[in-house]
Amino acid sequence: MSDVKMIGPNVPNMPWQERGAETKGFMPVWRYSGNPIIGRNPLEGVARIFNSAVIPYEDGFIGVFRGEGTDGVPHIYLGRSQNGTDWTFEKEKIQFVDEAGNPFMPIYAYDPRLVKVEEVYYMMWCQDCYGASIGMARTTDFKTFTRIENPFLPFNRNAVLFPRKIDGKFMMLSRPSDSGHTPFGDIYLSESPDMVYWGKHRHVMGKNGDHWWENVKIGGGAAPIETTEGWLLFYHGVTGTCNGLVYSIGGAILDRDQPSIVKYRCANFLLTPQEWYEERGFVPNVTFPCATIHDAKTGRIAIYYGAADSYVGLAFTTVHEVVAYIKDHSRVSESDREIGLR
Ligand code: BMA
Numbered sequence: 001m002s003d004v005k006m007i008g009p010n011v012p013n014m015p016w017q018e019r020g021a022e023t024k025g026f027m028p029v030w031r032y033s034g035n036p037i038i039g040r041n042p043l044e045g046v047a048r049i050f051n052s053a054v055i056p057y058e059d060g061f062i063g064v065f066r067g068e069g070t071d072g073v074p075h076i077y078l079g080r081s082q083n084g085t086d087w088t089f090e091k092e093k094i095q096f097v098d099e100a101g102n103p104f105m106p107i108y109a110y111d112p113r114l115v116k117v118e119e120v121y122y123m124m125w126c127q128d129c130y131g132a133s134i135g136m137a138r139t140t141d142f143k144t145f146t147r148i149e150n151p152f153l154p155f156n157r158n159a160v161l162f163p164r165k166i167d168g169k170f171m172m173l174s175r176p177s178d179s180g181h182t183p184f185g186d187i188y189l190s191e192s193p194d195m196v197y198w199g200k201h202r203h204v205m206g207k208n209g210d211h212w213w214e215n216v217k218i219g220g221g222a223a224p225i226e227t228t229e230g231w232l233l234f235y236h237g238v239t240g241t242c243n244g245l246v247y248s249i250g251g252a253i254l255d256r257d258q259p260s261i262v263k264y265r266c267a268n269f270l271l272t273p274q275e276w277y278e279e280r281g282f283v284p285n286v287t288f289p290c291a292t293i294h295d296a297k298t299g300r301i302a303i304y305y306g307a308a309d310s311y312v313g314l315a316f317t318t319v320h321e322v323v324a325y326i327k328d329h330s331r332v333s334e335s336d337r338e339i340g341l342r
Helices: 319-328
Strands: 048-058 059-069 074-081 108-115 120-126 132-139 145-148 156-161 170-176 186-191 199-205 217-220 226-227 230-242 246-256 262-265 287-295 302-306 311-318
Touching: 048 074, 048 262, 048 287, 059 108, 059 120, 059 156, 074 108, 074 262, 108 156, 120 156, 132 156, 156 217, 170 217, 199 262, 226 319, 230 287, 230 319, 246 287, 246 319, 262 319, 302 319, 311 319
Parallel strands: 048 108, 048 311
Antiparallel strands: 048 059, 059 074, 108 120, 120 132, 132 145, 156 170, 170 186, 186 199, 217 230, 226 230, 230 246, 246 262, 287 302, 302 311
16 A cells, blocks of 8 residues: 555545455456446447546536447547446537537547546547547537647547646647557657647657567556656556457556656556456457546545447546555656656
């Protein structure tokens, strides 16, 4: 156990379940016994919901969900929940507008994240801009979703905003790659004074040939959680097998003031596909974290992850357990430790 403290809001109504007897004590993360929390055909015209992001809102929770249409095309749907495990969805996909209020829909949209910075909720996702790129929108009421400038050039499919500015700047993780199905990728950090112009790009951490479970590519997952040890990042790490890719959940701790510096990086995965809903589905063997709900007072963390590109799963840990585990199993390479500018 670590005496680390989480810095952030108290969310006493967050979903929570104690570690069950069947989960091994030496594993730092355990699954919700009611998984998957979202099953197939969750609403008319949507075959699967997965890789989705949630956040506390009013007296419950709200989220943006990757809904794979029955035409095979992904779009983002709004969902609400009182307890964080039972969700209801709006029938219509989110209708985005431009800054002038005119309809401005992405051709497709997937892997959304949802992060609140200074009373504004920002969404980021992957969409087409003459190639896979990051799209962004802001809302304050979850009624009007205003798209703002695309932050990066193609090709990039995976962006995660920090929940507060650092030194007056918005900070965002992303994973540039090529136009294929992301055959490679490291996590980078960019900053912006205004959510329009992004720069000061820094390498954060790379795929790791020494950790076989993440030796193909990695990408940001949930919005980083601020702790007294640094920014706790749950991310996805990918390996290749003779039967395709396997997506696991990893953990790292980034420097609080300069998050391109990796302080600790867990050499072991925190969670890897093993349950039927993770091993079996549209894309087998995928656990893909996109959000956490966490409570600073108790240190509890609920991780929301996509499972097999078909379901949403929920897993739990505490900041004390997971930070201790990451530190105990940390192996940081020279290039991850660097500021990340060459
Ligand atoms: C990635 C993304 C994710 C998906 C994963 C596994 O490239 O498309 O949305 O979960 O592949 O299919």
